[in-house]
Amino acid sequence: MKTRNSSHFDGLTIKTKLLRTRLLVTLLFGSGLLAVWLYVYSEKQQKLRQQRIQQLQRVALGQGSFSLLDHRGQRRTKRDFLGSWVLMYFGFTHCPDICPEELDKLSAVVSALDRDASLPPVQPLFITVDPERDDVPALARYVKDFHPRLIGLTGTSEEVKHAGQDYRVYASPGPKDEDGDYIVDHTILIYLISPDGLFLDYYNRTKDQEQITESIRNHVKNYIRL
Amino acid sequence: MTAPSSAERKACWEARDQLWRCLDDNNDKATCCQNFQSEFEAKCPAQWVKYFMKRRDFLKYKEKMQTDGFTPAEGPKQPS
Numbered sequence: 001m002k003t004r005n006s007s008h009f010d011g012l013t014i015k016t017k018l019l020r021t022r023l024l025v026t027l028l029f030g031s032g033l034l035a036v037w038l039y040v041y042s043e044k045q046q047k048l049r050q051q052r053i054q055q056l057q058r059v060a061l062g063q064g065s066f067s068l069l070d071h072r073g074q075r076r077t078k079r080d081f082l083g084s085w086v087l088m089y090f091g092f093t094h095c096p097d098i099c100p101e102e103l104d105k106l107s108a109v110v111s112a113l114d115r116d117a118s119l120p121p122v123q124p125l126f127i128t129v130d131p132e133r134d135d136v137p138a139l140a141r142y143v144k145d146f147h148p149r150l151i152g153l154t155g156t157s158e159e160v161k162h163a164g165q166d167y168r169v170y171a172s173p174g175p176k177d178e179d180g181d182y183i184v185d186h187t188i189l190i191y192l193i194s195p196d197g198l199f200l201d202y203y204n205r206t207k208d209q210e211q212i213t214e215s216i217r218n219h220v221k222n223y224i225r226l
Numbered sequence: 227m228t229a230p231s232s233a234e235r236k237a238c239w240e241a242r243d244q245l246w247r248c249l250d251d252n253n254d255k256a257t258c259c260q261n262f263q264s265e266f267e268a269k270c271p272a273q274w275v276k277y278f279m280k281r282r283d284f285l286k287y288k289e290k291m292q293t294d295g296f297t298p299a300e301g302p303k304q305p306s
């Protein structure tokens with residue numbers, strides 16, 4: 001009875017051992033897979049986190065809200081443009097060549113994007129760096145030479161300076177001549193703002209119309225709302 | 227003082243381009259291009275005349291540096 005019992009138990013022990021081993025192997029294999037999966041998952045999370053940090057870092061450059069008068073005399077704030085893509089350029093109406101050239105380019109880009117029905121309309125903005133001369137009527141005269149949706153923005157020198165500061169815009173008026181005329185040396189970048197109001201990209205003079213259009217197209221297509 | 231209109235800008239640029247072409251063709255001898263010079267000064271605000279003269283120097287300098295294979299480090303600076 002004891003022997004039978006013991007042999008019976010022995011058989012059971014072997015079976016249990018086998019089961020345990022199998023379980024252990026399965027467990028080890030499974031946990032190996034889990035580890036790999038966890039690793040990949042955490043890598044992905046890390047990447048997403050990094051992307052988000054990068055996005056938020058870009059927020060820093062353009063987070064402030066502006067409050068300016070448009071060329072029709074209406075007050076506009078950055079909030080009014082949330083929800084749409086914005087192309088923004090800083091300049092002045094007495095600018096001899098660069099501002100009109102860049103605004104022509106910007107207008108052509110917006111028109112090219114307008115022709116693509118799969119894309120939302122992009123809002124072009126022109127913010128003056130010369131509020132002393134660029135009042136509402138001056139802007140109204142100026143913007144009509146460019147894209148029909150172009151909005152000119154002006155304000156007090158503080159308001160204008162504040163709007164530019166958020167994009168690290170540099171502007172320095174030169175000496176006045178006998179006519180009281182002067183040239184303003186200023187940043188000549190075109191800024192792309194996402195519908196969240198975040199600064200996404202900028203384009204300098206070396207970028208032509210096609211390059212900018214293509215870049216914006218890509219930004220719009222790859223855009224993920226925060 | 228109002229800013230030049232689109233038509234005035236274009237007239238000024240055209241006069242500038244004609245003067246520059248003349249200067250290019252005449253080895254920068256200003257005496258050869260007096261007519262173009264006065265046309266340019268008549269069509270452009272005085273401030274722009276000064277600006278475009280400097281701009282031409284800058285562009286010529288840049289061109290020279292590019293053809294000579296130097297990088298323009300200390301050339302005339304150009305406001306926009």
Ligand SMILES: [Cu+2]
Nearest residue numbers: 091095099306
């Ligand atoms: Cu300018």
